[in-house]
Amino acid sequence: MTEARRLSLILAAALLALAAIFAGPTVLDTYSVNVLTRSLLYAAVALTVDLLWGYLGILTFGQSVFFACGAYAAGLVFTHMDFTPGNAALALALGIGAALFTAAIVGWLAFWHGASALYASVITLVLPIVATQLLYSGGTFTGSSSGLSGFTSFDLSTEAWFWLAGSFLVAMTTLAYIVVQSDAGRLLVAVRENEQRCKYLGLNTSRLKIRVYLACAVIGAVAGYIYAAYAMVVAPELAGFVFGTELVIWTALGGRGTLLGPVFGALIVDYESAQLSGNFPFVWQLIIGTVFVLVIVAFPRGLLPMLFDLPRRLLGLLRPRAAVARPARVALATLDAAQTQGAEVGNGPALAVTGVARRFGSLTVLDGIDFKARAGELVSLVGPNGAGKTTLMRCIADGAERSAGTIIVNGHDIGRRPPEACVALGVGRKFQMANVFETLTVAECLQIARARHSRPSLWRRAQRLPLPEAAMHVIATTGLDRQLSTPAHLLSHGLKQALELSMVLALEPRVLLLDEPTAGLTKTERMQIGAILIDLAKKQGLCVLLVEHDLDFVREISSRVIVLHQGRIVLDGSVEEVVASELVKQVYAGSGHAGIAHETAPKTGGQEVPA
Numbered sequence: 001m002t003e004a005r006r007l008s009l010i011l012a013a014a015l016l017a018l019a020a021i022f023a024g025p026t027v028l029d030t031y032s033v034n035v036l037t038r039s040l041l042y043a044a045v046a047l048t049v050d051l052l053w054g055y056l057g058i059l060t061f062g063q064s065v066f067f068a069c070g071a072y073a074a075g076l077v078f079t080h081m082d083f084t085p086g087n088a089a090l091a092l093a094l095g096i097g098a099a100l101f102t103a104a105i106v107g108w109l110a111f112w113h114g115a116s117a118l119y120a121s122v123i124t125l126v127l128p129i130v131a132t133q134l135l136y137s138g139g140t141f142t143g144s145s146s147g148l149s150g151f152t153s154f155d156l157s158t159e160a161w162f163w164l165a166g167s168f169l170v171a172m173t174t175l176a177y178i179v180v181q182s183d184a185g186r187l188l189v190a191v192r193e194n195e196q197r198c199k200y201l202g203l204n205t206s207r208l209k210i211r212v213y214l215a216c217a218v219i220g221a222v223a224g225y226i227y228a229a230y231a232m233v234v235a236p237e238l239a240g241f242v243f244g245t246e247l248v249i250w251t252a253l254g255g256r257g258t259l260l261g262p263v264f265g266a267l268i269v270d271y272e273s274a275q276l277s278g279n280f281p282f283v284w285q286l287i288i289g290t291v292f293v294l295v296i297v298a299f300p301r302g303l304l305p306m307l308f309d310l311p312r313r314l315l316g317l318l319r320p321r322a323a324v325a326r327p328a329r330v331a332l333a334t335l336d337a338a339q340t341q342g343a344e345v346g347n348g349p350a351l352a353v354t355g356v357a358r359r360f361g362s363l364t365v366l367d368g369i370d371f372k373a374r375a376g377e378l379v380s381l382v383g384p385n386g387a388g389k390t391t392l393m394r395c396i397a398d399g400a401e402r403s404a405g406t407i408i409v410n411g412h413d414i415g416r417r418p419p420e421a422c423v424a425l426g427v428g429r430k431f432q433m434a435n436v437f438e439t440l441t442v443a444e445c446l447q448i449a450r451a452r453h454s455r456p457s458l459w460r461r462a463q464r465l466p467l468p469e470a471a472m473h474v475i476a477t478t479g480l481d482r483q484l485s486t487p488a489h490l491l492s493h494g495l496k497q498a499l500e501l502s503m504v505l506a507l508e509p510r511v512l513l514l515d516e517p518t519a520g521l522t523k524t525e526r527m528q529i530g531a532i533l534i535d536l537a538k539k540q541g542l543c544v545l546l547v548e549h550d551l552d553f554v555r556e557i558s559s560r561v562i563v564l565h566q567g568r569i570v571l572d573g574s575v576e577e578v579v580a581s582e583l584v585k586q587v588y589a590g591s592g593h594a595g596i597a598h599e600t601a602p603k604t605g606g607q608e609v610p611a
């Protein structure tokens, strides 16, 4: 399907939904129109919960506060000032401003300092409690526990409010749908799936989360403003924890990560709650709670995914599902040399490590690490288990890791820069375990890897993905180009490793850090990776730093070997020198490691560094 056709279909669906909204008051009674006007606005806030929780992985209990920002802005301005068109616009601006201000503070606290997802959720939990207390303590200004009522507002009919609330919901849902389906929207899923990999692909995940949080706050505030202007009453409960949690429940019930699920979840539950509270005033909450528990137990993914799955399951019972290979939506291409945007290469060594130490409390894992590596060198870092090899890799790829010393990449001191900033200096890190986005396809993983270079569109999906020659070489050599539409979790171990390497190479790094890239690979795959690494160093001029336990592999491909033992470099020399070193043999023999200790090479020593 072409992009134009896809977008036309989405817009056609939105027009249908609008038509249904405009037909609503003609088929519904006045009571239902009244209740549903509120439900439509609540659904818009549930949509923001889904964007944050379902797509970005941030479980939030505080979206009610943004709704209240808009509602109270209208309530306060219309109560304490005259209702005029100018004041109505002022109230809207104040509501949005208050929501943005609150979201900026909360977002900074929750996401900026690399806080955990649990920490972020706890902050969003505290937010409605604080907001409610503030409203309670506002005296006659905020109306305290009674809130504000009886203020003048827009003179619109019940039907007009219904149309306004419905149109707002349709517009926000369509917009959200277009964004989450776009290239930029895929980043949200990538952050939810594997935030660490995103950072090591040079993406500023904190900034992304804060931006989405701010956008969701604005949607909530506008919904709250419309609500207050329509209902002409505001109360502290609008900012409360109970409403914040209800939004989460509606999202879970409808099916998080589906957008439409939470919208219908909110509409159905809020509408039914209004009906039940009238008919069964003492047990309606028990009924709603029981239905919620039953649905979540029976359909943990929520109602909408269950409804979508139903026909497939029914058909599946009749006819086993044939595995159909989906055609790739994106075509790969090799990036022109003129379009490459790798980090600037300085005159000095590609990597200079001086006096680096890493301590965990009283445990010193690295101490006095000094070495330099040039572009085109393939340096293997070997040593027994626990020698500090991975820790050294971490120190080079993340400025906050080391306890002392300096690291210069391409002539730039990495200082205390986070991983995404180190990527900008030219560092690419491949992890020990293949670190990709498991639910995304191979093509999507590669697109995320290029997101740093080509800003992803907020509404389109690119049909073409230009990649640097080095990444294309790995993709073609390993056969990944035939698996572009395969989800990463279905790839073999070897192909996952190749995918991660291609993703790192898509960053156009100058210093490539590889942590045991051959672990768990077959002999053929090892040979393939070996040839690729030699090519990367010799032809592409990359400085490759490799942690490896397979010493045959090290001997075949390395131009130089550094031996680490108990956090210190004990030898830095050629493969022959390392193989011949008595000290290295002792190090490995002492560790019980069957590696260099078993080598039988000439006994000419390398440059041994006193341990």
Ligand SMILES: Nc1ncnc2c1ncn2[C@@H]1O[C@H](COP(=O)(O)OP(=O)(O)OP(=O)(O)O)[C@@H](O)[C@H]1O
Binding pocket: 360, 363, 365, 383, 384, 385, 386, 387, 388, 389, 390, 391, 392
């Ligand atoms: N976060 C941490 N807190 C405390 N100690 C740690 C931490 N990370 C690593 N270490 C310790 O640092 C030492 C070196 O670990 P590291 O993973 O760097 O070794 P390695 O040489 O890569 O080992 P292997 O070859 O087994 O992967 C180990 O003793 C490990 O227990």
